[in-house]
Amino acid sequence: MLRLLSFTCLIALSSPLIAADVSDPRPLFLEGYAGAVSYAPGETVSLHVSTSAAKFGVEVMRLGAKAEVVHTVADVAGQESPIPENASSHGCNWPALVSFPIPDTWRSGYYQVTLKAADGGGKFVQRNRRSVESSCFFIVRPKVPAQQTKILFQLATNTYNAYNNWGGFSLYGFHGRANVQGHRVSFLRPPASQFGNWEQPFAAWAESRGYVLDYCANEDLEFHPELLKDYKLVLSVGHDEYWSSGMRDRLEAFIGTGGNVAFFSGNTCCWQVRPEDNGTALVSWKQRWVMDPVFATGDQRLLSTAWSHHLVNRPENQLTGVGFLFGGYHRSHGQYMDGKAAFQVHHPEHWLFAGTNLKTGDEFGGKDTIVGYECDGCEFTLKDGLPVPTHRDGTPEGFVILGSCPARWHPDDALWYDRFPKDRQGAAILGTYTRGGTVVTTGTTDWAHGLRGKDPAVERITANVLDRLGGPASGQ
Numbered sequence: 012m013l014r015l016l017s018f019t020c021l022i023a024l025s026s027p028l029i030a031a032d033v034s035d036p037r038p039l040f041l042e043g044y045a046g047a048v049s050y051a052p053g054e055t056v057s058l059h060v061s062t063s064a065a066k067f068g069v070e071v072m073r074l075g076a077k078a079e080v081v082h083t084v085a086d087v088a089g090q091e092s093p094i095p096e097n098a099s100s101h102g103c104n105w106p107a108l109v110s111f112p113i114p115d116t117w118r119s120g121y122y123q124v125t126l127k128a129a130d131g132g133g134k135f136v137q138r139n140r141r142s143v144e145s146s147c148f149f150i151v152r153p154k155v156p157a158q159q160t161k162i163l164f165q166l167a168t169n170t171y172n173a174y175n176n177w178g179g180f181s182l183y184g185f186h187g188r189a190n191v192q193g194h195r196v197s198f199l200r201p202p203a204s205q206f207g208n209w210e211q212p213f214a215a216w217a218e219s220r221g222y223v224l225d226y227c228a229n230e231d232l233e234f235h236p237e238l239l240k241d242y243k244l245v246l247s248v249g250h251d252e253y254w255s256s257g258m259r260d261r262l263e264a265f266i267g268t269g270g271n272v273a274f275f276s277g278n279t280c281c282w283q284v285r286p287e288d289n290g291t292a293l294v295s296w297k298q299r300w301v302m303d304p305v306f307a308t309g310d311q312r313l314l315s316t317a318w319s320h321h322l323v324n325r326p327e328n329q330l331t332g333v334g335f336l337f338g339g340y341h342r343s344h345g346q347y348m349d350g351k352a353a354f355q356v357h358h359p360e361h362w363l364f365a366g367t368n369l370k371t372g373d374e375f376g377g378k379d380t381i382v383g384y385e386c387d388g389c390e391f392t393l394k395d396g397l398p399v400p401t402h403r404d405g406t407p408e409g410f411v412i413l414g415s416c417p418a419r420w421h422p423d424d425a426l427w428y429d430r431f432p433k434d435r436q437g438a439a440i441l442g443t444y445t446r447g448g449t450v451v452t453t454g455t456t457d458w459a460h461g462l463r464g465k466d467p468a469v470e471r472i473t474a475n476v477l478d479r480l481g482g483p484a485s486g487q
Contacts, residue, residue, distance in 0.1 A: 048230060
């Protein structure tokens with residue numbers, strides 16, 4: 012009997028079908044999100060984390076002209092939390108494992124949170140050092156708006172959330188689970204920031220040259236309208252695609268009372284969104300606008316679809332001067348893939364071009380492909396060889412086209428828009444108008460790439476806008 016038992020044990024120990032030991036290591040993961048998109052000094056940041064690690068650490072840094080570590084936390088006890096089925100639309104509801112107040116000494120800005128953990132693997136097998144790292148973010152608003160600067164940089168946080176497919180769904184189908192497009196997205200889940208693509212190069216350039224900037228999130232224009240009152244200039248940079256009616260109403264009022272806005276951005280204010288649950292989620296039915304409950308029961312001007320839709324009847328160029336309907340793609344989506352990605356100059360005598368030495372017909376920005384990937388334009392005709400707006404599309408009276416570059420829609424995009432032809436030729440338009448305050452637009456997402464590449468014309472034009480409309484950098 013003893014020999015038989017030993018033989019049985021030997022077979023069990025050598026069998027490839029042996030059950031895993033309970034001490035075998037589990038996958039190591041660590042994810043989290045901030046409890047709010049933006050905070051003011053004195054408020055408490057909460058970090059909601061789920062992890063399989065026993066302990067993890069936190070590093071918080073401000074990203075501007077340089078990365079500055081401002082806060083660290085070590086040896087936080089880990090906790091794993093379930094992922095709700097509707098996490099994409101209604102959030103994760105994870106507990107706050109870390110919280111800390113924001114000191115008055117923290118400057119307004121974009122703060123990146125890095126979560127880190129490491130272990131030694133399993134007790135008996137896979138005994139090797141493992142590490143995991145993830146990130147989230149929050150924005151610190153100024154304690155006293157406009158006290159340190161007259162320039163407010165509102166970050167495109169709605170767009171970050173619209174493209175975030177964590178949990179399976181975003182406001183897009185191309186990267187959704189089973190290619191399904193969502194219509195509601197929550198901020199209360201691990202984020203997918205776009206800050207590094209466009210806004211960080213702009214912030215790094217501006218701050219390194221002495222410009223002081225205050226920062227806020229998209230939603231702050233709606234939920235903290237007092238922010239706007241004392242600023243001279245509001246900035247939009249990069250891919251600022253998703254706007255609520257509250258945001259737009261307040262910014263248009265700001266312009267009407269003399270405030271200035273610079274849209275160093277493209278595809279700007281393209282889709283209308285509605286905030287829900289105190290701004291912790293966004294709703295947009297986009298091309299499926301007939302499914303929006305507002306279509307049957309509410310004010311159809313609040314339909315969560317394209318701002319240019321005929322039922323909404325507030326095309327974005329009424330705000331920005333330009334729009335995606337008369338823009339399109341350049342060096343993306345198969346359109347103008349060999350294009351110059353540069354602006355051609357039309358009115359070099361304009362103050363925007365002061366100090367650039369550019370002449371009519373000159374091109375700039377091609378080295379850094381500042382035109383692309385999504386572009387906004389306006390309907391125009393040629394007069395004496397120069398483009399002039401027709402104003403039939405909603406472009407404001409007095410809008411001046413200062414530069415242009417060809418752009419074009421992908422034919423399939425016409426399926427997304429109401430009453431739109433498949434073969435329209437468009438352009439990225441650099442221009443300006445004044446209606447109370449002055450509005451400048453570059454009509455391209457990628458303008459900031461020229462700042463990153465130190466293109467002298469892009470740098471000088473940007474400085475001209477900031478100095479004239481917002482006040483010069485300190486020491487200038």
